[in-house]
Amino acid sequence: MEHQWSFGYWYENVKCYFNTIETEKLNIVLKTEDLSIGYRTKKDLLVVAADINLQLYEGELIGLVGANGIGKSTLLRTLSGVQPQLHGKILLSNKKLEEYKNLELASQLSVVLTEQIASKNLTVQELVALGRLPYTNWVGKLAEDDVEKVKRAIEVTHITDLIAKRCFELSDGQLQKVLIARAIAQDTPFIILDEPTTHLDVYHRAYILKLLKRLAFETKKTILFSTHDIDFAIQLCDKMMVMNPEGFEFGRPKELIQCKAFSSLFPDDLILFDEKTGSYKIRG
Numbered sequence: 212m213e214h215q216w217s218f219g220y221w222y223e224n225v226k227c228y229f230n231t232i233e234t235e236k237l238n239i240v241l242k243t244e245d246l247s248i249g250y251r252t253k254k255d256l257l258v259v260a261a262d263i264n265l266q267l268y269e270g271e272l273i274g275l276v277g278a279n280g281i282g283k284s285t286l287l288r289t290l291s292g293v294q295p296q297l298h299g300k301i302l303l304s305n306k307k308l309e310e311y312k313n314l315e316l317a318s319q320l321s322v323v324l325t326e327q328i329a330s331k332n333l334t335v336q337e338l339v340a341l342g343r344l345p346y347t348n349w350v351g352k353l354a355e356d357d358v359e360k361v362k363r364a365i366e367v368t369h370i371t372d373l374i375a376k377r378c379f380e381l382s383d384g385q386l387q388k389v390l391i392a393r394a395i396a397q398d399t400p401f402i403i404l405d406e407p408t409t410h411l412d413v414y415h416r417a418y419i420l421k422l423l424k425r426l427a428f429e430t431k432k433t434i435l436f437s438t439h440d441i442d443f444a445i446q447l448c449d450k451m452m453v454m455n456p457e458g459f460e461f462g463r464p465k466e467l468i469q470c471k472a473f474s475s476l477f478p479d480d481l482i483l484f485d486e487k488t489g490s491y492k493i494r495g
């Protein structure tokens with residue numbers, strides 16, 4: 212097993228872990244210490260991944276990639292507090308995740324997961340406005356600033372023509388954009404999205420990922436998303452996390468290409484990673 216030196220820790224299961232010096236000036240938004248994720252039933256324990264030591268900084272767009280079933284959703288659900296960790300610590304803005312009260316957490320972290328939403332009877336406008344709930348008074352009345360944030364989120368996600376529709380009337384791709392709009396309206400320092408581009412056409416995949424990139428850069432938000440669009444993620448992300456059966460690799464896309472993180476992600480009988488273009492090609 213190879214080891215990688217990073218911030219004074221040896222990570223047993225990490226082949227490549229890069230965290231370049233300039234990011235040390237920025238605030239750490241999320242930190243995990245010896246995190247294990249998975250599922251506990253009465254009889255069994257399924258450890259999906261262990262020894263996850265991560266530091267995510269403000270203003271970073273981070274893409275999480277890996278093969279089907281490797282544990283991306285499990286990790287994102289654990290980091291969002293939707294399911295408990297098996298072991299280790301998750302610190303969000305220096306405070307343990309489990310110590311947050313619901314409303315306080317909702318002002319720090321917005322989440323777009325793949326689960327079906329319960330509120331499909333709401334109109335698009337109403338669903339996006341729910342993003343402001345952590346900030347409104349007890350009757351849920353929106354102030355001028357809330358209305359402006361909802362309007363802006365609707366505009367930047369290109370869903371203005373959908374606002375009067377009820378959510379059950381939307382296509383999967385349209386609903387995906389609406390959920391992203393709700394997260395943007397929530398205006399939190401940290402955003403987690405599980406496969407935000409799955410149902411989108413190629414133009415809107417690029418559009419949404421560029422929007423997330425701009426949002427991270429301009430508003431210093433930390434945005435972590437999982438994706439199977441590895442090529443786009445390589446082009447746009449500041450950092451990437453590659454999950455594989457041996458553990459994970461973390462760093463800038465260029466650094467990960469150099470340490471062959473993408474080349475060894477899938478069996479090479481069908482596809483090969485082209486380091487020059489940063490994309491997969493079908494074997495001839």
Ligand SMILES: Nc1ncnc2c1ncn2[C@@H]1O[C@H](COP(=O)(O)OP(=O)(O)OP(=O)(O)O)[C@@H](O)[C@H]1O
Pocket residue numbers: 250257259277278279280281282283284285286
């Ligand atoms: N509720 C659950 N209970 C038990 N095991 C689960 C549960 N949900 C997922 N798993 C298992 O955990 C592992 C990781 O699943 P997960 O959904 O996190 O993978 P993923 O990387 O998001 O996959 P995909 O790319 O296919 O969406 C898989 O082996 C899966 O079978």
